[in-house]
Amino acid sequence: MIVPGTFSFDAPGDAARAAELRRVKALATLVLAATLALFITAKLLLHVHPAFGFVAAFAEAATIGGLADWYAVVALFKRPLGLPIPHTAIIQSNQHRIADKLGEFIEVHFLEAAPVEAKLRQIDFGSFIADWLRDRKRSDDLARFALRLLPEAVSATETSGLMTFISRRITTQLQGIDLAPLAAGTLRGFVQEGRHQGLLDDILRVVHQSLTQPETMAVIREKIRDELPTLLKLYRADKFLVKRIVASATTFFEEVRDDPQHPFRGEFNRMLLSFVDRLGSDKAFADRLDGLKRDLLARPELGDLARNIWSNARSFIERSASGETQVLQQHLAGMFVKAGEALAADAELRAEINQGLVAVLRSFVADQKSGVSSFISDQVKAWDMGQLIALIEINIGKDLQYIRFNGALIGGLAGLALYTMELLLRLL
Structure with a gap:
């Protein structure tokens, strides 16, 4: 189970990616060691033939390029060799600033009204609801779920005084009617x-x-x-x-x-x-x-009748929720299925539902996007950066290691070009 601030490394392929990362790291280190050894060897053999000068220039620049890119990759996540060098362990040092900027970026570029509305309008909520309700098993499950909640709702209604309030309101409304x-x-x-x-x-x-x-x-x-x-x-x-x-x-x-x-x-x-x-x-x-x-309205028999009706209704609901009788559940499920069929056949109603949900969700996102930004920022600030960095390395570290290969190659070619230009200038 993942808890806030921690990450799981059990995703499919994580072990394979970690092994591949270790292999590429070792290969990049081996290339760096090889360019260094080649540089030393070429320098030692320089008196044998002038061509070893070109090899030494290439190997020297490749070693420097490889070392520079190793430093850059390591400094992004950690302190090279554990030394407190300024402007290293960049991600860890800027965790809070990255968190705030990430939250701000999400709020500005992902939760703006126009793109949110455009995305919401691509979703056919009405058809989804219709298809969901038309499925008999889902309607049965929904009816069963609703019946489980009904006894608690009835009890809450009785204990909260809501029934007394409703009775008084109904009586007041009836008394106000001019017959x-x-x-x-x-x-x-x-x-x-x-x-x-x-x-x-x-x-x-x-x-x-x-x-x-x-x-x-x-x-x-x-x-x-x-x-x-x-x-x-x-x-x-x-x-x-x-x-x-x-x-x-x-x-x-x-x-x-x-x-x-x-x-x-x-x-x-x-x-x-x-x-x-x-x-x-x-x-x-x-x-x-x-x-x-x-x-x-003042007759006590009327109140007794209302209480008797309510008591019978409550007993029926409780028996339906316990599974003693299936009548109400079957009726509810059938009602949901018919509602889904009617909705599927009414394109105008589906369009109205889609429009209404888009308006509601767009307003909700607009009201809550600053809260989403703060939530993302707080979550990133609470992350264990050691674990996060390990997770990033597993997923993109292989590509970062190729920077070291490229640095060695480009550095070597640049050193070779500079050495050649130096010789040409001397000849002139």
Whole structure:
């Protein structure tokens, strides 16, 4: 496990790169030793033949070039031979300045609004979300995860007093509703759509059925008998009157039901519209409705009903979260899949999601980029530079060692060229 300020050297290929670095270092050192030996040998053989002068000049300059580049490469990371030479161990000595400049560079050149927005617009967030949700396994996992969180959310809601606050807010909102205009508007729309005619037909049907019930006819007959003179009772006039009343009512009900233009229907329309007008303008009606509303909201049964519903919902959520029932999880998963399918089929919605996420993320990056810069700077300052340098050497040290080869070769060629020019000048 990597902890802040440390690095892992277990990445694939690190061991091979470290071995290759050691091999190239040894080879570069061997080249330096070879040029030095060649220089000494050429100097010793200079009296044998003048050509050894050219070899000595090349080897001498190559040795100097190799030594100079060895010093430059080592001074970048360490103090050559451990000596406290000024301007060496450059990376270690400038760790804090490098950290600040790196953070500033990232903030200025990588987190600017324009390149960030351009990169974000290349990402199709909407399609990614749609594809993710359409995958049944992912939707199942998401539903399972959501269900695991629900019991804790319910408990937090109960213990935090949020339920009391919500209940009070709902009650306050309900108490603030003016029912009279709302009821008047609803009834007016009901009448304008003609749905009250169906209600009238139902009322007439129920009244007719009630009127023709034997029990109802017996009660009416008894009332009529109480009002009739004794003589008419002897002739059973009460039975005749009941039959006539029922027959007349039946005929009337059938006429109204069969005739859409029946005058009674028009009277019923006028009665309802008159009631709607009074409901919307008469303060007495409004006061009665408000009183009814207050009485209803004050009923303890309403609170008991709400608590019972909440308790049952909580129990169902807990059973679903424990896996006792799969109904809610399957419903949630199906809902997520359908949402993904709907999103995949709606290009306009995906475009809106992409645009919204780009705006949100662009604003977030703009607000946090200075924090990112500070975070990067603090992280670099906390690094173990010995480990960092070892990591850098493993990855780019091989290329740096080739500088030593190039220094020896270029230095040797430069020395050879200068030696040749010197001889030519002497001959002139």
